[in-house]
Amino acid sequence: MQKKYNFKTSEPKWQSFWEKEGIFKFNEKSKNKVFSIDTDPPTLSGKMHIGHVSSYTHEDIIARYHRMKGEEVFFPFGVDNNGLPTEKLVEKENSVSLFEVGRKKFIELCQKTVEKIVPEFVSGWQRIGISCDFSKVYSTISPEVQKLSQKYFLELYKQGRIYQKESPILWCPECQTAIAQAELEDKELETDFCDIEFDLEDGKKIVIATTRPELLASCVAIFTHPDDKRYKKLIGKTAIVPLFNQKVKILTDKKADPKKGTGLVMCCTFGDSTDVEWFFQHNLPLRVSINREGKLNELANEFSGLKVKQARVKIIEELKRQNKLKKMRRITHTVNIHDRCGTSIEILPTRQWFVKYLDLKKEFLKKSAELNWYPKYMKIRLDNWIKGLSWDWCVSRQRFFGVPIPVWYCKDCQKVILPDVSELPVDPM
Ligand SMILES: [Zn+2]
Ligand SMILES: [Zn+2]
Numbered sequence: 001m002q003k004k005y006n007f008k009t010s011e012p013k014w015q016s017f018w019e020k021e022g023i024f025k026f027n028e029k030s031k032n033k034v035f036s037i038d039t040d041p042p043t044l045s046g047k048m049h050i051g052h053v054s055s056y057t058h059e060d061i062i063a064r065y066h067r068m069k070g071e072e073v074f075f076p077f078g079v080d081n082n083g084l085p086t087e088k089l090v091e092k093e094n095s096v097s098l099f100e101v102g103r104k105k106f107i108e109l110c111q112k113t114v115e116k117i118v119p120e121f122v123s124g125w126q127r128i129g130i131s132c133d134f135s136k137v138y139s140t141i142s143p144e145v146q147k148l149s150q151k152y153f154l155e156l157y158k159q160g161r162i163y164q165k166e167s168p169i170l171w172c173p174e175c176q177t178a179i180a181q182a183e184l185e186d187k188e189l190e191t192d193f194c195d196i197e198f199d200l201e202d203g204k205k206i207v208i209a210t211t212r213p214e215l216l217a218s219c220v221a222i223f224t225h226p227d228d229k230r231y232k233k234l235i236g237k238t239a240i241v242p243l244f245n246q247k248v249k250i251l252t253d254k255k256a257d258p259k260k261g262t263g264l265v266m267c268c269t270f271g272d273s274t275d276v277e278w279f280f281q282h283n284l285p286l287r288v289s290i291n292r293e294g295k296l297n298e299l300a301n302e303f304s305g306l307k308v309k310q311a312r313v314k315i316i317e318e319l320k321r322q323n324k325l326k327k328m329r330r331i332t333h334t335v336n337i338h339d340r341c342g343t344s345i346e347i348l349p350t351r352q353w354f355v356k357y358l359d360l361k362k363e364f365l366k367k368s369a370e371l372n373w374y375p376k377y378m379k380i381r382l383d384n385w386i387k388g389l390s391w392d393w394c395v396s397r398q399r400f401f402g403v404p405i406p407v408w409y410c411k412d413c414q415k416v417i418l419p420d421v422s423e424l425p426v427d428p429m
Contacts, residue, residue: 209261
């Protein structure tokens with residue numbers, strides 16, 4: 001035995017021994033009891049990090065334990081190599097921007113880059129001695145996985161579980177693309193906090209406070225906190241939005257902060273994520289007055305065609321002229337900007353695909369109770385997650401490098417046209 005452990009010689013020696021002997025290979029024909037592990041494929045977003053080492057070691061200890069008990073262990077390995085994190089990595093590796101390259105070329109570049117870096121990425125897991133069956137490395141962008149994923153889409157569609165709906169998403173008006181939450185940055189910005197007077201249908205007046213007067217055309221409700229004594233009498237009444245004259249109800253929600261501004265806020269579709277929540281929870285109408293270029297649309301009447309910032313100036317001027325602007329003060333607040341270009345993001349509705357599953361919550365909880373949990377108290381995490389589900393699951397993204405939604409639309413009537421399972425995988429774009 002060596003006096004000192006030399007990892008530089010020992011590691012490659014044992015790793016090649018394991019590989020040569022096929023120690024971790026899954027034998028389908030084995031008569032032994034099968035113990036299978038649903039290995040979570042790490043996301044291809046850069047190099048392996050210490051968190052990977054820690055979490056995969058847990059699984060490896062269990063795999064080795066069951067192997068020592070004489071069981072046939074199925075412990076495959078995979079790489080999650082599509083979607084936003086991989087696109088970002090490919091952009092960085094090649095110093096390109098996906099919008100400049102275009103969809104077709106960018107997908108090709110992704111495929112090339114992924115082919116190049118996956119072996120090195122996987123070798124990290126081999127180096128730390130994880131006992132996966134590395135003869136079965138799968139990739140979430142491979143034709144097999146795309147086929148499987150699209151097959152389930154079609155099945156769910158036929159069951160009536162998948163449907164399309166207009167839903168709000170984060171949108172960068174500068175890059176003109178949907179963006180993911182991971183691409184947001186917070187920025188402290190100065191802005192004007194405006195107190196604006198609304199007429200009530202009964203002739204009385206109220207004052208709401210907002211940082212986004214340019215969204216008046218999108219106002220669909222006014223909110224106050226249910227315990228705010230000042231406004232108890234207003235609940236259920238109808239107000240008329242200045243300049244645009246649409247009628248909106250005064251509603252209550254605990255998210256309306258009595259200490260902020262006048263304690264009365266407008267809900268616009270959409271100014272921020274609270275507006276999105278209110279839109280769904282209170283079943284509010286949709287009034288979108290900003291287009292994808294970040295300009296006001298025809299709903300904004302004489303302000304249509306103006307960029308958000310210009311519209312804001314003009315609308316404040318007009319409110320002043322009509323004596324509807326009661327107060328204005330400079331404040332600093334945090335806004336979401338796009339990390340790539342620094343532009344304030346908007347929330348715009350687009351058509352997305354959703355999986356209906358809220359009716360299955362009881363079933364999910366039943367399944368959770370059927371599982372053996374180690375440690376026992378971790379069950380509560382899954383149960384709380386299930387109980388907390390309140391929106392259907394949005395499964396579509398506006399990405400280039402991902403599994404395409406296997407659907408065509410009729411040019412004349414927009415009817416959905418599905419491929420046959422035998423044609424999968426398909427790319428309808
Ligand atoms: Zn942008
Ligand atoms: Zn048609």
